[in-house]
Amino acid sequence: MNVWPLKFRPTHDGAILFADDAGGFFRSDGAFLDRYALGALTGSDREFLSANGHAFETEGDLDHTGFAYRWASRQAAAGDLAYVILVPTLRCNLACSYCQVSRADERARGHDWTEETLKAVIAFLDGLKTESIKVEFQGGEPLLRVDLLERVRAFCRRRFKSAEFVVCTNLQRLGAAEWAFIDAPDTFVSTSIDGNVATHRAQRTITDDKTEEFFSNLDLALERLGPGRISALPTIDVEAPPPAASVLDTYARYGIRSIYLRPINYQGFARKRHAALNVMDRWNAIYREFVDLMIERNAEGGETFEEYYLVHCLRRVLRTGQDGHVDLRNPNFLGRDYLVLDHDGRFYPTDEARMMTRIGQIDLSVGDIFSGLDTSKLDALNAHATNLFDPDCLHCPYQAFCGVDLVDDIAREGRIDGPKIHTDFCRRHTFMFDLVFELLYSRDPKVRRSLAIWAGVPDLPYSIAPEHA
Amino acid sequence: MADRKADLDAENSAAMEVEIEPALSDFAGAAVTRLGYLHPRATFNVRDHVIVVEGAIGDAPTMRRDVLHALYRERISDRGEDLRTRLIEGLLSR
Numbered sequence: 001m002n003v004w005p006l007k008f009r010p011t012h013d014g015a016i017l018f019a020d021d022a023g024g025f026f027r028s029d030g031a032f033l034d035r036y037a038l039g040a041l042t043g044s045d046r047e048f049l050s051a052n053g054h055a056f057e058t059e060g061d062l063d064h065t066g067f068a069y070r071w072a073s074r075q076a077a078a079g080d081l082a083y084v085i086l087v088p089t090l091r092c093n094l095a096c097s098y099c100q101v102s103r104a105d106e107r108a109r110g111h112d113w114t115e116e117t118l119k120a121v122i123a124f125l126d127g128l129k130t131e132s133i134k135v136e137f138q139g140g141e142p143l144l145r146v147d148l149l150e151r152v153r154a155f156c157r158r159r160f161k162s163a164e165f166v167v168c169t170n171l172q173r174l175g176a177a178e179w180a181f182i183d184a185p186d187t188f189v190s191t192s193i194d195g196n197v198a199t200h201r202a203q204r205t206i207t208d209d210k211t212e213e214f215f216s217n218l219d220l221a222l223e224r225l226g227p228g229r230i231s232a233l234p235t236i237d238v239e240a241p242p243p244a245a246s247v248l249d250t251y252a253r254y255g256i257r258s259i260y261l262r263p264i265n266y267q268g269f270a271r272k273r274h275a276a277l278n279v280m281d282r283w284n285a286i287y288r289e290f291v292d293l294m295i296e297r298n299a300e301g302g303e304t305f306e307e308y309y310l311v312h313c314l315r316r317v318l319r320t321g322q323d324g325h326v327d328l329r330n331p332n333f334l335g336r337d338y339l340v341l342d343h344d345g346r347f348y349p350t351d352e353a354r355m356m357t358r359i360g361q362i363d364l365s366v367g368d369i370f371s372g373l374d375t376s377k378l379d380a381l382n383a384h385a386t387n388l389f390d391p392d393c394l395h396c397p398y399q400a401f402c403g404v405d406l407v408d409d410i411a412r413e414g415r416i417d418g419p420k421i422h423t424d425f426c427r428r429h430t431f432m433f434d435l436v437f438e439l440l441y442s443r444d445p446k447v448r449r450s451l452a453i454w455a456g457v458p459d460l461p462y463s464i465a466p467e468h469a
Numbered sequence: 470m471a472d473r474k475a476d477l478d479a480e481n482s483a484a485m486e487v488e489i490e491p492a493l494s495d496f497a498g499a500a501v502t503r504l505g506y507l508h509p510r511a512t513f514n515v516r517d518h519v520i521v522v523e524g525a526i527g528d529a530p531t532m533r534r535d536v537l538h539a540l541y542r543e544r545i546s547d548r549g550e551d552l553r554t555r556l557i558e559g560l561l562s563r
């Protein structure tokens with residue numbers, strides 16, 4: 001019998017988690033680890049490994065083929081370019097404390113697409129192979145140039161078989177034209193609610209008038225569009241987080257049950273200062289508090305909550321093909337199926353790459369709308385786009401579920417070839433998958449109820465999390 | 470500052486030895502290379518049939534476990550390399 005290599009990691013409660021390259025996993029103990037690593041498996045070990053898809057007899061037999069199929073399904077296949085993030089203006093009518101690098105003053109000049117840029121954007125979209133497009137408008141505040149948004153949308157509706165639009169807006173000043181734009185059924189709104197009213201005011205709107213304007217526009221948007229077409233996320237200040245309960249209450253009040261918790265993404269010097277304050281550990285503690293509270297609330301019945309990214313990680317453990325989130329997939333080739341196009345016509349592989357270029361940390365632009373993509377730069381980055389051969393990931397039981405974020409590595413570590421295990425990306429995802437597996441192996445009925453809700457099944461059988469004694 | 474230096478000296482004076490099972494001896498070199506960057510404030514050297522750890526050892530049982538696990542991991546990935554290579558080559562040639 002041949003056993004596929006098993007990666008392992010001690011768990012919080014003294015057991016050991018094992019996983020193979022295709023994402024099959026189980027828990028056992030140190031005695032099994034010793035037997036496995038030293039080549040002294042017992043009959044019952046072999047029986048267990050065989051029954052759970054971790055072994056095969058001969059190459060090409062059913063077990064081998066099944067494993068190969070599962071392994072292949074774990075690899076993200078980058079399709080045609082079908083998702084573009086467009087930044088038609090950098091100007092914004094708010095000045096949020098942590099957003100100085102990605103905005104310009106509302107009255108500033110030279111921060112919008114020119115007519116020439118718009119025409120080039122439309123020609124670029126026209127040249128795409130895909131028949132189905134998703135366009136996300138970001139800024140600045142994109143609705144300040146609703147005229148440009150209208151022209152792009154009108155073109156896409158004609159050109160593609162299916163087209164979906166997302167406007168990332170602060171919902172601040174909405175006139176008839178802006179409302180008409182977001183009212184369309186193919187258009188979705190993504191906004192920010194920074195926890196509760198007080199935090200939102202402190203971090204974003206500053207004055208009572210602007211705070212009132214935002215929350216009344218949010219009410220109106222929910223009434224006109226329905227909660228299914230509005231998503232919101234809170235940006236949490238790790239040094240002054242709002243109470244978890246008040247954030248859940250605020251989101252519940254607006255009928256938003258899926259919350260994507262994110263810490264403030266500091267740039268430049270602010271990032272260095274915060275890195276010294278051990279933000280990661282503090283963030284993980286805050287995050288955990290939110291998840292625990294969601295589990296408590298979900299156990300009470302009624303409407304339920306989920307943390308978007310935790311559920312995404314959970315689904316990546318339980319199923320293959322969960323590659324829709326561009327920050328977590330493997331391989332994660334840049335500049336293939338999605339691109340960011342800035343206000344000056346420059347392409348970026350991700351929004352983070354755009355920020356880093358703006359603050360002068362490194363130029364990660366990959367060409368422009370007039371002369372095309374800089375494929376040599378993309379190729380240089382993409383040489384590291386997989387975790388398959390990384391010397392840390394190769395030993396990590398989370399490899400099949402985890403991914404690669406090259407831009408994040410450059411932003412935080414200044415390089416993409418350092419030890420993965422010391423990167424922010426790795427530390428964050430080690431925490432996330434530790435949490436997922438802790439929950440999966442929990443016997444607490446409250447946890448199991450939440451897991452079933454998040455996995456989208458009526459009941460989660462214990463067999464989903466195998467154990468080998 | 471003086472206290473900090475004293476702390477480091479105290480850490481640096483610590484040393485321990487972890488025995489290498491014969492089945493793992495071929496993997497000691499690779500294991501100490503990896504341990505060196507996992508624990509940058511400690512040093513790891515292979516001597517006869519032991520790995521000698523010096524410097525910031527921290528919790529001794531945890532360090533002992535980490536050394537053993539590093540040896541295990543190198544052996545597992547070495548033993549699995551052929552299976553992995555053939556799997557990937559097989560899939561890519563289809």
Ligand code: SF4
Pocket residue numbers: 387392393394396397398399400402403420421425426427429430
């Ligand atoms: S990045 Fe870290 S958590 Fe993810 S697979 Fe690699 S070693 Fe594991």
